[in-house]
Amino acid sequence: MTRTDFAARVLACERRLYRVARTLLRSDADCEDAVQEALLRAWARLDTLRVESYFETWLIRILINQCKGFYRAKREHVPLTEDIPAHAEPDSGVLDALHALPPKPRVALELHCVEGYSVAECARILGVPEGTVKWRLSQGRRLLKRELGEEGLT
């Protein structure tokens, strides 16, 4: 894969990279840093990509690992209003609820429900069995429903 090919593929999934980073990191500045490091690492380790058709999932996996490093280092909740425009997003309630979830079900929901990856693709990205992905999705949905006021004590 040439540098031109690599760049083209990255730009084609740029929006996706932003959303994945934003799922784990609440600061746009941190998202930029994480994606930069992920791209540099991916370029340096291109030999580890065995099947070119898996480029996107492979890159996202690298990005998630980079974000985890940021997340562990910071361990803080950055208010949603930091680094984003002042107007209220109609869906900021969903995003806030998503960010209230633990990281593992949060990432699983983002990959499956926002990015549209299949369970098998999510399993490949996250490096876990498909059953674990299903479990994280189920837990994530239930937690999200609770956060959004869908359920009370039953």
Next chain:
Amino acid sequence: MKRWNDPFPATPERFHLRVEATLGSLEERTMKERHIIKRTVILVAAALLTLTALAAVVGNTRLKDALNANGAGEVAELVTALHADGGSAEGFTLSLDEYFWEDDDLYMTCSVAVPPEGRYMVALYTPTLNGVALRYEARGWVSPKFYDQESPAVLLYGGEHPDHSTELLTFSVDPALRQRHDHQLRLRAVLLKCEAALPWLTDFGGLLDPPRYASLKAAGISLDALIEAGQAEIVAQRTIDAPLDTASEQTVYNDVAEHDFYIRDTRFHVDGFRLSHTGVELRLTVSGDGMEQWADGSTQLGFCTREGRELGLMLSAEDSSGRIALADGSPAYALSLNTHALIPLKDLEVVLLAPVTYPEDAQGRQLSPVYDLDRALVLTPVFNEALPAPAAPGVEEEGEKLC
């Protein structure tokens, strides 16, 4: 499976420029050295609220003034005064069902019901304890439902939503307030009638049921503005003033009646157990390779009741192989359930740990979890005075944590 509508903000221009700059800096792979781009700082002008956007909730002045009641007599008068023409408060109820203290955390359930016909919003104000607004946080979990102590959360009823619900509210109380001898709780809710559909509700793309909760603050809307725009009409209010017992009522079981179980040729030994209103912890050692047969990568383990009803959400067990290494190297399994619903201890005789699967319907929506009760470990919680009393949740304890 239907995908969600994209809830994320637009990709910032700065992000795109950084990606492009990074790509432009990549050397051909024959070069060993790489250049690190310094962060490009681009000043982005903050978007301004449009004239049509309503101010963030700070001044529910009209509503605040109307509801600034201090005594039952004033409340009764206000209820009368707030009845709109043709509006009926009959069928609007607010009740405090139960509560308990776990050290400085207060858990309570309250129920709301609205009249059977029509669409309504119920504005649920932040409860106060001895006049101090409570903080929506317990055990380190901050609920985003109530972003602001001043603005009420709005729950939707009627129409496509149910006409009654029970809400679980959890609070963390300041220790100084907790130490007082009297605890006076005030709950307040206002019923508003709104026949028109509310366009500012988030569209979840069908993944979830129609949302019945909305944060006015997140939508940039105030309750007063809704009323002035004719989108909502105050019908009635309800207030509950209740003295609370101050004693902590944490109930904890720290052992099980039987410690050894056999499933086929595999022996499971319970090394540790803890059950409270808010969680379960279990540690097992397993002899043989039965754990993989019992719950492999496609099947998880979960805690449920004898009838197969889940007790809560398993947050801490990553998969079925939550192995922890013991000092002698023998395998043990640690599983814990950390739930924000309440575990109904008074109705619970046994706790089951069983393989669980998550079936989906034809549209890819997940159905209720299915527990394999025939292959469950049936744990009977007991309190063992010979064992050290377990610490309350969130308290650092010396020695090895159970899970």
